[in-house]
Amino acid sequence: MSSRDTILATLRANRPDPAAHELPPVAVLGDMDAGKARFEDALQLLGGQILLPQEGDTLASAIARRFPDAKIICSAVPDFEGTIRLEDVASPQQAAATDVLVVRSPFGISEMGSIFLSEAQLNSLNSAAHLTQHIVVILSEKNLTANMHTAYVERPEFHTAHYGVLMTGPSATADIQGVLIRGAQGVRSLSVWWE
Amino acid sequence: MKVKPVNHAKAAEAFLEDAPHLTFHDERLWDMRQKRDQQMHLLPEWQELRSRASAIKEHTLANLPEYLEQFEANAKKNGIHVHWAADGAEHNRIVGEILEKHGAKSLIKSKSMVTEECDMRAYLEPRGVVVTETDLGERIQQLDGQMPSHIVVPAVHKLVPDVARIFAKNYNTDPNDDSPQSLAESQRMAARPVILTADAGMTGGNFLVAETGTFVVCTNEGNADLSATVPNLHIATLGIERIVPRMADMGVFVRLLSRSALGSPITQYTTHFRGPQKGGEMHIVLVDNGRSARLGMEEFWTSLKCIRCGACMNTCPVYRRSGGLSYGAVYSGPIGAIIDPTFNERKYSTLPFASTMNGSCTNVCPVKINIHEQLYKWRRVLAEHHELPFVKREIMHMAGKLMGQPTLYRTAINGTEVALSSLPRFVLYNWLNPWGKHRELPHPVKQTFHSWYKKNRLKGKEESKGGKA
Ligand code: SF4
Numbered sequence: 001m002s003s004r005d006t007i008l009a010t011l012r013a014n015r016p017d018p019a020a021h022e023l024p025p026v027a028v029l030g031d032m033d034a035g036k037a038r039f040e041d042a043l044q045l046l047g048g049q050i051l052l053p054q055e056g057d058t059l060a061s062a063i064a065r066r067f068p069d070a071k072i073i074c075s076a077v078p079d080f081e082g083t084i085r086l087e088d089v090a091s092p093q094q095a096a097a098t099d100v101l102v103v104r105s106p107f108g109i110s111e112m113g114s115i116f117l118s119e120a121q122l123n124s125l126n127s128a129a130h131l132t133q134h135i136v137v138i139l140s141e142k143n144l145t146a147n148m149h150t151a152y153v154e155r156p157e158f159h160t161a162h163y164g165v166l167m168t169g170p171s172a173t174a175d176i177q178g179v180l181i182r183g184a185q186g187v188r189s190l191s192v193w194w195e
Numbered sequence: 196m197k198v199k200p201v202n203h204a205k206a207a208e209a210f211l212e213d214a215p216h217l218t219f220h221d222e223r224l225w226d227m228r229q230k231r232d233q234q235m236h237l238l239p240e241w242q243e244l245r246s247r248a249s250a251i252k253e254h255t256l257a258n259l260p261e262y263l264e265q266f267e268a269n270a271k272k273n274g275i276h277v278h279w280a281a282d283g284a285e286h287n288r289i290v291g292e293i294l295e296k297h298g299a300k301s302l303i304k305s306k307s308m309v310t311e312e313c314d315m316r317a318y319l320e321p322r323g324v325v326v327t328e329t330d331l332g333e334r335i336q337q338l339d340g341q342m343p344s345h346i347v348v349p350a351v352h353k354l355v356p357d358v359a360r361i362f363a364k365n366y367n368t369d370p371n372d373d374s375p376q377s378l379a380e381s382q383r384m385a386a387r388p389v390i391l392t393a394d395a396g397m398t399g400g401n402f403l404v405a406e407t408g409t410f411v412v413c414t415n416e417g418n419a420d421l422s423a424t425v426p427n428l429h430i431a432t433l434g435i436e437r438i439v440p441r442m443a444d445m446g447v448f449v450r451l452l453s454r455s456a457l458g459s460p461i462t463q464y465t466t467h468f469r470g471p472q473k474g475g476e477m478h479i480v481l482v483d484n485g486r487s488a489r490l491g492m493e494e495f496w497t498s499l500k501c502i503r504c505g506a507c508m509n510t511c512p513v514y515r516r517s518g519g520l521s522y523g524a525v526y527s528g529p530i531g532a533i534i535d536p537t538f539n540e541r542k543y544s545t546l547p548f549a550s551t552m553n554g555s556c557t558n559v560c561p562v563k564i565n566i567h568e569q570l571y572k573w574r575r576v577l578a579e580h581h582e583l584p585f586v587k588r589e590i591m592h593m594a595g596k597l598m599g600q601p602t603l604y605r606t607a608i609n610g611t612e613v614a615l616s617s618l619p620r621f622v623l624y625n626w627l628n629p630w631g632k633h634r635e636l637p638h639p640v641k642q643t644f645h646s647w648y649k650k651n652r653l654k655g656k657e658e659s660k661g662g663k664a
Contacts, residue, residue, distance in 0.1 A: 002279070003279045003280060003281040003285055003483075004279035006281060007263075007279055007281060007435065007481075007483045007487050008260045008263065008264070010483075010487035010488065010490075010491075011259045011260040011263075011435075011487045011490060012260050013491070014487060014488065014490040014491030014496075015256065015257050015258070015259060015260070015490055015491075016253075016256065016257045016490075016496060017257065018254075018257040018258050020257070021250075021253045021254040021256075021257040021258075022250075022254060023250075023251065023254045023255075023440060024247055024250045024251060024254070026441065026443040026444070027243075027244075027247045027443075027444075027446065027447050028446075029240040029243060029244065029247075030238065030240050030450075042460065045459075045460070046459065046460070046461070046463065047463075092391065092424070092425045093391055096387070096391055111450075111460070112460055112461045114461060114465070119472060119473065124472065124473035126420075126424040126472050127420075127421065127424035127425045129420075130417050130420045130421045130424065131421070131425070147446070147450075148445070148446040148449050148450050148461075149443070149446035149447075149450075150446075151446070152442050152443045152444075152445050152446045153443050153446070158407070158409070158442050158445075158467060159407055159442065161467065161469060162273065162468070162469050162470035162471065162472060163424070163466070163467075163468060163469070163470075163472055164466070164467040164469070165420060165464060165465070165466040165467070166461070166464070166465040166466070167463065167464060168460075168461050168462070168463050168464075168465075169463055170463065171415065171416050171417030171418075171463055171464070172415050172416065172463050173331045173332075173379055173415060173416045174348070174457075175330070175331040175332035175335065175348060175349070175350055175351075175379075175416075176331070176335075176350075176353075176355060176358050176375040176378055176379060177219065177223075177353070177354050177355045177358075177375055178219075178223045178226070178351070179375035179376075181375060181376055181379045184331065184379060184383065184415065184416035184417055184418070185329065185331075185382070185383050185386060185416045185417040185418040185421060186416065186417015186418070186420060186421065186463075186464070187417065
């Protein structure tokens, strides 16, 4: 018998009585505020930032001000130029030179300040979201969902994307003597730009 | 030859002697526990979430074969190769074969307790595969030749100078570097080129979703997503118990996991893998390694609900004061003490004694595993199987008299002035005498579990004070 069949047979023989353990209905609990203020608070708690426009600012000028030293600004969205388009980045090795990646997220979660990205936003070069030094995420307030329950219940992406990441602020670690460091191995910063 | 039981108490003595390490370890974990409490208090629905999580897990375990088959069918439909491993040896062989087929010589991986269980690096390295742990804490442990000492924060027993020494030796950095920031940066700089040239990537995973054939990985450093997306080959290893039925169930678990683990609302990355990326290949190895047998243990099967958050470790006074390495096992702390004996009853026979039975572990567990009761049940099982040294058997005998009769036990430790001043000391220290030898518990027990429980259950508000161990 294959290991698969042995494992399944043992599980069948050993399991507790299924009739005694009903599946509870899907839970949709907690605060249902899907607002921008809640999102911003949650994002900032996890070390994310809001890229705030100044008078007359465009996304391009806001990025130029926020990242004055950035040489390679890669755009994954049609409405922003950057210095290179993500479609023209051929490999993770090339993506690793990116200073700032600009993407558009299909939805955010107010409870957590999380933004979602999948291969659909990353032109199938998923590593680009993690190899870039910084990421700027364009997000629309109307695409906020209240919390983790509503996100999983409502968003079709969890059933369609091959790769779907909820990013909540930049990469972080506290593995050295408990000191929290933002900017571990993935992005050093994550900023949200409201559209 | 008979395996020798881990002498946990003795191994912990060295740790207890080392004041700076001990103090930091104790305080850091207690801080994580307090941050968890703060998060809990922000959510009025916390207890409801725990009940749901527990019920979903129990249901899933009772229907595990069907859900695993459903997961397999969906994952295959999405183009994932699904493998089944009965034990660690088979797991390692499967991974080795996949790597060999691709001529992969360099493997980058994120933290996975299952690969620790299987001792995978020790299998792959002699076969010419260079395995690089990319999680900072896990990498520190790899370079130092140690097992992770905590399932969430693997190097939590180390201080900055320890890391500086290890990095100096391996990364040629300044041995006197006393900045955690610059040490973390050294890891980033050392890991990047290895990640960019690796032949294959490996991750563990926190959840399998039967409905969609997805596995979900919750991490903070970004290294898991790098390991999974930079190379074209991604292998993931998960225990068969990690499954939930529906994608919508993930809401319950994601809301509990990081809050319980680190006291942060969510991990920085919550990644859903449902199929290979463009041009890539994805494998998943479903590992049994004793789990299917554990499911048949009437008193212990619910330990399979564990989502490996580490909260029971952070709250445990014995764990905090002994360090994970002293358990001599892949899983340490209260959860380790109840699952390690299922791997090797004799070797880990002492671990269920590494507890003060204060019940704090049970109170913090997000999936409501009755950890301290299982600890007590293990003590009985082990005593019956004569795995205990004589002295402990004697102590058990007395303790058993008390604990075997709940009313008597409660009266004895809570009922009278006399009992309060003498019995808890006995219960706490004498049957764990090496602990008592050093000093009092850092966060003295203000209430016994039972008096707390009685009070709080009546209020209908579990654990507001619970586990103040
Ligand atoms: S037993 Fe409970 S508290 Fe301990 S690691 Fe598992 S889920 Fe967390």
